[in-house]
Amino acid sequence: MDELEFRRQALANPYESNPAFLAALQESPARRKWVEELKAGEQELVQALKVPLPEGLAERILLRQALDRSDEEAAARVVPLRAQPAPARVWRQVAVAASVAFLLGLSTRWLPLDSEHPDLSSVALAHVYGEQSFTHGVDERVSLETINAKMEKYGARLTSMAGLGHITYVNHSSFYQGPALHMEIQGSKGPITLFLVPRHVPLKIGRDDFSDGRLQGEIMELKGANMVLIGPMGEPLKPLADQLQKEMHWNI
Numbered sequence: 001m002d003e004l005e006f007r008r009q010a011l012a013n014p015y016e017s018n019p020a021f022l023a024a025l026q027e028s029p030a031r032r033k034w035v036e037e038l039k040a041g042e043q044e045l046v047q048a049l050k051v052p053l054p055e056g057l058a059e060r061i062l063l064r065q066a067l068d069r070s071d072e073e074a075a076a077r078v079v080p081l082r083a084q085p086a087p088a089r090v091w092r093q094v095a096v097a098a099s100v101a102f103l104l105g106l107s108t109r110w111l112p113l114d115s116e117h118p119d120l121s122s123v124a125l126a127h128v129y130g131e132q133s134f135t136h137g138v139d140e141r142v143s144l145e146t147i148n149a150k151m152e153k154y155g156a157r158l159t160s161m162a163g164l165g166h167i168t169y170v171n172h173s174s175f176y177q178g179p180a181l182h183m184e185i186q187g188s189k190g191p192i193t194l195f196l197v198p199r200h201v202p203l204k205i206g207r208d209d210f211s212d213g214r215l216q217g218e219i220m221e222l223k224g225a226n227m228v229l230i231g232p233m234g235e236p237l238k239p240l241a242d243q244l245q246k247e248m249h250w251n252i
Contacts, residue, residue, distance in 0.1 A: 001020050001021065001023070001024040002172055002179075003171045003172040003173065003174075003179075004172065004174050004179060006021065006024045006025075006031065007174070009021050010031075010034070010035050010038060011038070014035050014038035014039045014042065015039065028140060028171070029138055029139075029140060030134060030135060030138040030140065030169060030171075033134075033138065034133075034134050037133070118176060118203055118204065119203065119204045119205075119206055120197065120203040120204060120205050120206070120219060120226060120228065121206065121207070121210040121217060121219065121228070123175065123176045123203060124193075124195050124197075124217065124228045124230060125210075125212060125215060125217070125230065127173060127175065127182075127193075127195070128193050128215065128230050131173070131182070135168075135169050135184050135191070138168060138169050138184075139166075139168045139169075140168060140169055140170075141168075142167040142168065142169065142170050142183075144158060144160070144161050146170060147161070147167070147170050147183070150170050150171060150172065150181055151181060151196070152251075153172070153179070153181075154181055154196050154198060154224060154225050155224045155225075155250055155251045155252035156196065156222075156224060156225065156248055156249065156250050156251070157248070157249055157251070158244075158247045158248055158249075159247050159248075159249060160247050161247075162243075162247070163243040163247075164185060164240065164243060164244065164247070165185050165186055165187065165192075165240070166185065166186040167183060167184070167185050167186075168184045168185070168186055168191070169182070169183065169184035170182070170183045170184070173195070175195065175197055175201065176197075176201055176202075176203055177201055177202065178198065178201055180195050180196060180197040180198070180201075181194070181195065181196035181225075182194070182195060183195075183196075185240070187231050187232070187235045187240075188235065188236070189231065189232040189233075189234055189235045190231065190232040190235065191231070192229060192230065192231040192235060192237070192240065193228075193229070193230045193231070194227065194228070194229055194244070195227070195228040195230075196225045196226075196227055197225055197226045197227075197228065198224075198225050198226075199221075199224065199225055199226060201226075203226075205219055205221065205226065207219075208220070208221075211233065213233070214232075214233065215230050215231065215232060215233065216230070216231065216232075216233050216234075216235070216237070217229060217230040217231070217237070218237050218238065218241055220241055220245065222245065222248070222250075223250045223252070224250045224252045227241070227244065227245075229241055
């Protein structure tokens with residue numbers, strides 16, 4: 001089971017018991033940690049919904065309904081002057097306007113500001129912030145064989161891990177309109193995130209270096225993919241980028 005399918009099933013039901021899901025769960029400490037967090041969140045929600053009903057609530061509801069019916073019957077006997085029902089066409093227009101407003105609000109909540117031509121650096125930064133809780137503190141002691149098994153999907157392989165530092169995590173990530181390789185490397189100032197994004201993914205590249213004040217990054221256009229490195233401000237990324245390009249070979 002790949003990472004995307006695992007996350008889909010975990011989000012739908014963190015208590016999933018089918019053998020493929022359980023086998024994928026045991027493959028990674030990061031997966032187990034994330035699923036436990038999902039289970040804890042569900043338990044918090046269940047407890048929050050267990051609100052005791054106030055004493056006498058049913059009686060008060062019945063009384064309120066009886067009073068409302070009395071008010072409605074009294075109002076029905078009074079005919080206001082010049083009272084005319086609103087045309088059905090007006091209500092249809094109001095309903096359409098409300099629906100459009102709702103859809104616009106929903107779409108702007110989830111789409112990037114420049115949804116037609118998103119920027120690779122912005123998407124990568126959003127992924128780093130979004131997956132910090134998933135990868136924080138995880139050390140899977142990644143081997144060269146594991147890295148190449150993941151990189152094979154993108155037509156690349158590493159000849160050696162020499163000079164790359166300690167790699168704590170590697171897997172596929174649900175990136176923009178498709179998967180990308182996600183790797184975590186321990187840097188001198190904190191974790192460095194690497195994304196290997198297929199070149200056919202429709203993202204603008206713009207500048208080859210960027211920052212948001214907390215994190216900085218570099219983009220390298222390689223033979224078969226765009227490589228993005230993101231680390232804390234002040235982290236020397238270029239030596240790592242150069243070493244990665246030296247050790248990376250392409251099959252495409």
